[in-house]
Structure formats: structure tokens, C-alpha cells
Amino acid sequence: MQYREPGVLLWRGFTLQEFANQCFGNKADYGKGRQMPIHYGSNKLNYFTVSSTIATQLPHAVGAAYSLKMDKRDACTVTYFGDGGTSEGDFHAALNFAAVMEAPVIFLCRNNGWAISTPISEQFRSDGVVVKGQAYGIRSIRVDGNDTLAVYNAVRAAREMAINEHRPILIEALTYRVGHHSTSDDSTKYRSVDEIEHWRMTRDPVDRFRKWVVNSGLWSNEDESELRSDVRKKILHAIQVAEKLEKPPLADLFTDVYDRLPENLCEQERLVRDTIKKHPQDYPSDVPV
Known part of the structure; x- marks a missing residue:
């Protein structure tokens, strides 16, 4: 998975x-406070923990899909990535691996035109990402990533093909990143404000879907106002609860990798504890030692 798919987890x-x-890294966090915020994961929901490293999740998804195939499971894996991820070697290795092994995996690329400040024109000369899948012998499709129903129908069809035909599928969803890449990024330094506003005003996927459900009689402004108010209350409550929960113990820094801790990790733990005793003012007081 990647960090832009919390909606998948909610669903x-x-x-x-x-x-x-997870964001507050408390004792109820499944990652035990050892991950970056928004790097969610859930074993119960078959959702692999997010990794910061670009495109490393792609070979993992193929391996998981191949295991499903070996177990004769009627299931597939889905992995998400951006256009920038297609410039990584793991992308090409994963596509070739999936094609050769006929693994039931869906590669879903969000092509938003920018890999932070690098435009797609400086990343590749091919006609987008869809042809890269075809080059590896993978059935591929390009959809309007700002059309909710188009994406839904494409993914549903891809899932049926992946499971029933035991093959990989690549979906390229064409979209646009209207916001900055991060809080440390000012995207107006490398693209025009007019370009951003054009996409925001004419192609916003949320506005487009809202108009469709309203015109279909399935939604109203009153429904939206009520939903926003309710969600805001629930989010604030969740934050308040998370803030008050105790942090994971210091020992969790060293667990869950080895069955028995090797001596070098034991030594590191002793050094950390000794340092905290000498300089307690420099360490969080809410972490059980």
C-alpha cells in the first residue's frame, strides 16, 4: 500500500x-509507535503496512498474489503507486515477475502528473504508464482518475479478470495533484497557479461525484452538512482518546524481529536505558522505560 489510500482502509x-x-503512536497502535504517521496497516483487514520507500510494495504484492494462486484462493492483491514510482527498478521487476508467473495482482497507478516537482515529461517518453504494462505482456487500461464511477468499474472488472483468469492487470488512473506534495513543498515554484486552479475548478473528483449523486436524488446539501458535522465530531473524539492513551514501552523498540534478541540488540537496549537514566530531561516522560 501507499500513504494515499486511507479510503481503502475505511471501506x-x-x-x-x-x-x-496510529498517528499518535500510542499503545493501541498496531505498529507500536515504530512507524511514521499515516503508515497504517491491519493484519485483520489484509492491509499491508505502508512503507516510505517508493515502489518497494510492488514486488511484495506480486509475491502475495502468487501465494494466493498457489493456495488456489479466489482472491487477488491490489497495490497502489504513483507515476514517480514507475521510475523505480522495483516497478519493472514487479511487472515482469507478475507477467511471467501469471500472478493475480492489480497494479493501480495514480498518474497525477507530478513526482513531487518532477513532471512526467521529465520521467519518461512513453505514452503514459499504460503502455509499460502492455510492454510486459500485462493487460492494461487507462481511465479518468477523477471520475469515481469510471475508476470503480475499471477496478471491479480488473478484479474479476485477475481472479477468474489468474493474470495481472494494470490500471492507469489519470488525475492531478492540486495540493502541495507536503507541508515543506511549495508547488507554485514549479507550476503555475492558473494550472492548479483550472484542475481544482473543472476536474475536482469530489465535486463531480457530488453533482452526480445530487442530480440522481441520492444526496443533498443538508445530507452533506450533517455528515461533515458528524465526521468532525468523531475525528475530534478519536484524537482526544488517542492523545490520552499511554505510549508503547521502550522495550518495543527491539522486539518483533528476532525470536531471541541477539547480543548486539541487548547491548543497544542497555545503552539506551543507561542514557535515559543519565539524561532523563532529554527523553519523553510519557514513554514507559
Whole structure:
């Protein structure tokens, strides 16, 4: 998975409280406070923990899909990445691996035109990402990533093909990143404000879907106002609960890798504890030692 898919987790049943626990790294966080915020994961919901490293999740997804195939499971894996990820070697290795082994995996690329400040014109000369899948012998499709229904229908069809035909599928969803890449990024330094506003005003996927459900009689401004108010209350409550929960113990820094801790890790733990005793003012007081 990647960090832009919390909606997938919500759909699968991940709660707002679980999101807040992970962001605050408390004792209820499944990652035990050892991950970056928004790097969620859930074993129960078959959602691999997010990794910061670009595109490393792609070979993992193929391996998981191949295991499903070996176990004769009627299931597939889905992995998400951006256009920048296609410039990584893991992308090409994963596509070739999936094609040769006929693994039931869906590669879903969000091509938003920018890899932080690098435009796609400086990343590749091919016609987008869809042709890269075809080059490896993978059935591929390009959809309007700002059309909710188009994406839904494409993914549903891809899932049926992946499971029933035991083959990989690549979906390129064309979209645009209207916001900055991060709080440390000012995207107006490398693209025009007019370009951003054009996409924001004419192609916003949320506005487009809202208009469709309203015109279909399935939604109203009153419904939206009520939903926003309710969600805001739930989020604030989840944050308040997460803030008050105790942090994971210091020992959790060294667990869950080896069955028995090797001597070098034991020595590191002793050094950390000794340092905290000598300089307690420099370490968080809410972490059990």
C-alpha cells in the first residue's frame, strides 16, 4: 500500500480510532509507535503496512498474489503507486515477475502528473504508464482518475479478470495533484497557479461525484452538512482518546524481529536505558522505560 489510500482502509472497516492511534503512536497502535504517521496497516483487514520507500510494495504484492494462486484462493492483491514510482527498478521487476508467473495482482497507478516537482515529461517518453504494462505482456487500461464511477468499474472488472483468469492487470488512473506534495513543498515554484486552479475548478473528483449523486436524488446539501458535522465530531473524539492513551514501552523498540534478541540488540537496549537514566530531561516522560 501507499500513504494515499486511507479510503481503502475505511471501506474495509478500519475505524477512525484506529487511524488516530496510529498517528499518535500510542499503545493501541498496531505498529507500536515504530512507524511514521499515516503508515497504517491491519493484519485483520489484509492491509499491508505502508512503507516510505517508493515502489518497494510492488514486488511484495506480486509475491502475495502468487501465494494466493498457489493456495488456489479466489482472491487477488491490489497495490497502489504513483507515476514517480514507475521510475523505480522495483516497478519493472514487479511487472515482469507478475507477467511471467501469471500472478493475480492489480497494479493501480495514480498518474497525477507530478513526482513531487518532477513532471512526467521529465520521467519518461512513453505514452503514459499504460503502455509499460502492455510492454510486459500485462493487460492494461487507462481511465479518468477523477471520475469515481469510471475508476470503480475499471477496478471491479480488473478484479474479476485477475481472479477468474489468474493474470495481472494494470490500471492507469489519470488525475492531478492540486495540493502541495507536503507541508515543506511549495508547488507554485514549479507550476503555475492558473494550472492548479483550472484542475481544482473543472476536474475536482469530489465535486463531480457530488453533482452526480445530487442530480440522481441520492444526496443533498443538508445530507452533506450533517455528515461533515458528524465526521468532525468523531475525528475530534478519536484524537482526544488517542492523545490520552499511554505510549508503547521502550522495550518495543527491539522486539518483533528476532525470536531471541541477539547480543548486539541487548547491548543497544542497555545503552539506551543507561542514557535515559543519565539524561532523563532529554527523553519523553510519557514513554514507559
